[in-house]
Amino acid sequence: MNLLQLWLPIIVTAVGIFIASSLIHMVFKWHNSEYKPLPNDDAVRAVLNAAQLAPGLYSTPHCVDMKDMQSPEMQQKMKEGPVAIITLRKPGLPEMGKYLVQWFILNIGIAALGGLLALQTMGIHANPHYAGHFVGLFSMIVYGAGSVQESIWMGRPWSATFKNLLDALIYGVVSAIAFWQLWPVSA
Numbered sequence: 001m002n003l004l005q006l007w008l009p010i011i012v013t014a015v016g017i018f019i020a021s022s023l024i025h026m027v028f029k030w031h032n033s034e035y036k037p038l039p040n041d042d043a044v045r046a047v048l049n050a051a052q053l054a055p056g057l058y059s060t061p062h063c064v065d066m067k068d069m070q071s072p073e074m075q076q077k078m079k080e081g082p083v084a085i086i087t088l089r090k091p092g093l094p095e096m097g098k099y100l101v102q103w104f105i106l107n108i109g110i111a112a113l114g115g116l117l118a119l120q121t122m123g124i125h126a127n128p129h130y131a132g133h134f135v136g137l138f139s140m141i142v143y144g145a146g147s148v149q150e151s152i153w154m155g156r157p158w159s160a161t162f163k164n165l166l167d168a169l170i171y172g173v174v175s176a177i178a179f180w181q182l183w184p185v186s187a
Contacts, residue, residue: 005124006115009182013114013139014107016174021103024167034160048088058086085154111175114138118179128183136176144168 025031038044061077063069069078114135122131147164150156 002124003112003116003119005184006112006119006179009135009179010108010111010115012182013111013135013175013178014104016178017107017111017139017171018100018104020170020174021167024170030163030166031160034157034163053088055088055090058088060084060086083155110139110142111135111178114142114175115179124184125186126183128180128185131183132176132178132180135179136172139175140168140172142168143171 060082061074063074068074117138118126118131118134122134144165144167147156147161147168151158151161
């Protein structure tokens with residue numbers, strides 16, 4: 001059982017998902033409504049710039065462990081708000097080329113892992129329909145599961161998660177079709 005036998009469905013899946021993702025974000029744009037502007041954007045940016053924070057993940061109010069949550073001061077801060085988790089990137093224009101390359105590599109990795117799991121569980125002589133179904137379900141779970149966790153723990157709006165799950169479903173279908181149609185068939 002050699003993963004190299006699945007190079008074609010892996011590449012076609014990665015390209016297909018890349019195209020589907022491009023359509024979602026550049027044509028249909030259903031994620032655009034997830035990001036809302038701050039009414040005082042310049043003031044918030046000035047405060048963040050004055051703090052000279054390095055790129056990273058920040059929270060406010062910041063609580064190191066749950067024992068701190070018991071203090072009246074921390075409870076008051078939580079009640080007053082805002083309660084926020086903030087991701088800061090380095091200043092500058094988005095490095096779209098770099099991000100797109102990383103996205104494509106991730107797509108290859110997920111397709112390869114899905115193919116490897118199908119290969120290990122069903123073998124190279126598996127029914128292509130079942131192999132495609134397996135890889136499609138695997139891909140859908142991988143692309144979508146993290147969004148649910150972010151809504152539960154990080155406060156991401158559920159509407160955004162449902163859109164991400166729709167993306168994951170589309171990516172799963174693309175993966176399933178590619179592996180179903182291109183799974184090696186024994187002669």
